[in-house]
Amino acid sequence: MVMVVGVPGVGKTTLMQKFVYDWVKGDLYQRFSFVFFFKFRELNRLDKVSLETLILHHYPYLWQQLGNIFQDPEKLLFIFDGLDESNQTMDFTSRHLCSDPKQPERCGDIVVSLVRKSLLNGCSVLMTSRPTRLASMDCEAFQRMVEISGFSPKERRIYFDNFFRDPELAEKAFTYVRQNDTLYTFCYLPSYCWIICTVLSRSFQTTSSDQQVSLLPRTVTQLFAIFVANILSNHSPEKSGAQKLLQSMGWMAEHGVMNHTIIFDGRDLESFEVDNRSRLLSSFLMESEEPVSYSFLHLTVQEFFSALVHYVDFSLEKLEQSLNKAKFYPDGRGEMFLRFLCGLSDDTTRSILSEYLDTQAAQASREVITWVKDLNVEEEKLMFSNENKQLLLNIFYYLFESRNKVLVQEYFKSLRSLDLSRIHLSALDCTLLAFILENCRYVEELALEHSSLDNEGLERLAPGLLKLKFLSLTRNKIPDTSCMQLASVIRNNRSLKKLILSCNHLSGPHLSDLMEALSSSASQIELLDFYEDDLPDNIYLHFPSIVRNKPSLKTLILASNRLSGPHFGDLMEALSCPSCRVEELRLTFSNLNGTACIQLASLIRKHQYLKKLDLFDSLSGPHIEELMEALSSPHCRIEILDLGRNNLPNLSCIPLASGIRNNHNLKRLDLSDNHLSGPHLRDLLDALSNPGCRIEELHLERNGWTKKEKDALRELESRKPDLRIYF
Structure with a gap:
């Protein structure tokens, strides 16, 4: 059971026709003995009908064989094209199912019964629809959802060459379209590509008609x-x-x-x-x-x-x-x-x-x-509801088509933050989003997490990103070539303060373009997030330049990356330099080895601006104690420290106690998910009892505490009302 999804004009029907053509020729799909092709638009005229009658209505020559055909449903394929064109309600979770191919039912019920396998169990169903129809439907009954992405840039050029018989005219038309971002984006849709070529062929060729339209579409x-x-x-x-x-x-x-x-x-x-x-x-x-x-x-x-x-x-x-x-x-x-x-x-x-x-x-x-002015989208729901986000995207289309910049400004005059995360954005969607952002005076924050952005989408979106202060592109599998687009945005947007590129697995030769842009004087980035990007070690050669030359940078997130390579020490050394102003460093899930711990300890001893250090599930090797002892340095200004899930043994309580006694800046300490239970807990408790200790929040969950140790922790908490202990 497969649902093929695609926007209008992307070629869903053509794909189904090609499917049947390849089957008839014997090239593909030969496991099917019969393929039954139906268009929902043609089924709209039918009232109650049995599956048998439905098939015979389209394939009358099968009337003597149909009984035998139904005996082997595994060899049957039903294609239903254009669910969005159906006038019948279809609920793929319905309990009203039929099992008899001779029993008259609503066409919609027959289709649902085939998909749900109560009718001709074992048959295959291939269906197409626009995404708008599926937005309000439960499609879990389908084993696979496939989206038609349309023409690639290379395929667009091939289409132009095939459409125009004259190579010179094909080149002229394609060059014009390539220089027009909006037109070029439209060309990913085959039907629009045909219309564009048709329009351009008449615009570029000599005509005797004095009414020939000269305006080219935008x-x-x-x-x-x-x-x-x-x-x-x-x-x-x-x-x-x-x-x-x-x-x-x-x-x-x-x-x-x-x-x-x-x-x-x-x-x-x-x-x-x-x-x-x-x-x-x-x-x-x-x-x-x-x-x-x-x-x-x-x-x-x-x-x-x-x-x-x-x-x-x-x-x-x-x-x-x-x-x-x-x-x-x-x-x-x-x-x-x-x-x-x-x-x-x-x-x-x-x-x-x-x-x-x-x-x-x-x-x-x-x-x-x-x-359009009276349309109302509740802003407070946009962060949570995909339905509201889809409605907002529809409104963007209305405004884009209207080309009414004043209307855009008026409609979004109070909008500061825009979140379209988990909404698939095509290149065309990105074109209109750029139009909206360019004409919205006040939008400062944009979240496009898990939006399936591709290189062309980011290229179209780039002009709209030049006024933002916050940009999140988490989980988009950003291709290497898109790093050039992002580099251009960074160089041309001095307002950008926070850039989140987490979970994109960045790599490739153009990643260095992005890093160079971040180190340029034009960049005023304050927060840089590369969480779980699988950064290659050679990229860490760029970080020292970013850190040294960027006093604006306050938060650096490199969690879930490979940090134990030869260039990690260069980064730590750069963070230790006087010009560095990084206050928060997150290295969670980084598997730092012994050498890396020594380099990190050196940073802690020297860096006077570092206030928050996250090392959750990151430490290994024999030099953990050296790291903890670095907390005693008079230059250490760390206020929040996370050492959770690092397999710290009971002996670690001794260097921890020393660090707590000598560090009067520490406010929050996380030691959860370790193995601190044992005799040296007393050293830790004594240090926490010290009048100079300023810790207000201490996490000790899941350390295997005995009842006696828990009582001691409760007793300490009762003596220090400003200290909250979680265990």
């Missing part, structure tokens, strides 16, 4: 507007005839979007007064036979016309009704409609089709802008 709405305008221009119809077709076809498209109708028949065309004799009709609608039906070239084309009609034939009542409906569809069917509505609110975008629009199109624009 948003998805502009792309579709130019596509439609070029078709209208090239067919040279009368303006009134074209406007009437846009109106009738638009209302039919709008009705379809709102009611999950994608296939229309002659009665629908008649009802909406669509003239099927118009030469233009075939440019936007495809006709199928047996029985005769019509559908738009692509669902996205239908969604564009459904939005355009509100500017072609304005009705305040209809517009308000559609806005309110589309906003609350849980399956996301109204998303593209809303994006196009917002895109057409822009005067420049609307001007592309101005000669076909209603005289009150500007009023429609004002109503849409007012609607």
Whole structure:
């Protein structure tokens, strides 16, 4: 059971068709004896039907063999394309399941029963959907979720070369697109790539039409507007005839979007007064036979016309009704409609089709802008709810399509922190996020943790990162080439104070570019987090320069890295120099060997600014005592020390006691998860009883204490009211 997910136009249907083609040719998937291909849009017309009838409706020539076919379900594959186009409720956790292929049921129940294996147990199911439909569904019944990522940069170039027969024109078109970040990002979607190439082919070639559209697109709405305008221009119809077709076809498209109708028949065309004799009709609608039906070239084309009609034939009542409906569809069917509505609110975008629009199109624009202003996302929930984050991302699309910078500033005038963690961000998402950040005056903090950012995404996002004070890119598997993008951001953003790059496993030749940027005078970083990045040892050659030349750096996190290499000593020496102002050093889970402990002890003795040192689960070797004795140095200013889970034996209580007696700065000490129980606990207790001891919080959990030792700890706590002991 596999679900294939992809945004509109990325090629889900094409992939399914290629699957069937490879099977028919005998090249792939030969373990299946039968592959049954269904489109959800075609199933929308069916009421209650049995699986047997459903198959025979599409494959009538199997009527004599179907009984035998069902006897071997392991050799059957069912493909259901376009779950987002289904008008039926589908609950993959439902208990209403059928097991008889002859029993009439709702199509949705049949699909769920196949997925849940109550019907034809052993068969395989392959399904496609837009991610918006799945956002509100439980998909645990699927063994695998696969996402189509679209064209890679190399594949985009190949597509242009194949589309344009003239190599010179292909080069000209691709160069133009490559220089336009937004257009180039659109090209990862095959269907948009086709439209872009179609638009550019007409824009770059000589034409006799004086109405040829010269504007080149910068948003998805502009792309579709130019596509439609070029078709209208090239067919040279009368303006009134074209406007009437846009109106009738638009209302039919709008009705379809709102009611999950994608296939229309002659009665629908008649009802909406669509003239099927118009030469233009075939440019936007495809006709199928047996029985005769019509559908738009692509669902996205239908969604564009459904939005355009509100500017072609304005009705305040209809517009308000559609806005309110589309906003609350849980399956996301109204998303593209809303994006196009917002895109057409822009005067420049609307001007592309101005000669076909209603005289009150500007009023429609004002109503849409007012609607966007009234959308409410509760900021306090954005940190916790993925649903709210997805809603916010949708609003970003509305604002991006509108190109309304004033609206962006007004909408986010109180937003200081933005968290889109655990929301998959495509390169297109990053393009619009950069637009939002560039036009938001007050956003200072951005968290994009676990967002699946790739190199192109970071490249598109980079212009929006130049005003931030805090940036977290945790768990994004940042590719090496992206380090160049981050280096550029660091050099050009003197406001950036906190940079979190943890859990990215950074490596490769371009990591040095990032390190050099961090050591440059332009960088004013105060917190640098490389937790669990599997940093190679040679990278530690760069840290001394960062530490020495960066008095702004206060917190350095290198936990869960390989720190016992030959260059760790260089880092410790740099941290000990007078110009270093690092106050917090986290080396958790670092497996420091004996030599590293000696080097760290030297740092503790010399560094007067270090206030917090985290060595949880980090120490090994014979020199631990030397490290503890360093706490007695008069230059040691450590206030918070974590030595938890380091296998410290009872004998360690002696050097610990010495350090506590001589260090009057220590406020919090963590010794949990060690082996301190034993006779030398008394040395530790005596040191803690010393009037010069300033420790306020002491963690001693999980040290194997005896009842007598616990009583002694309680007695000490009762004598020192300012000391809280956890054991």
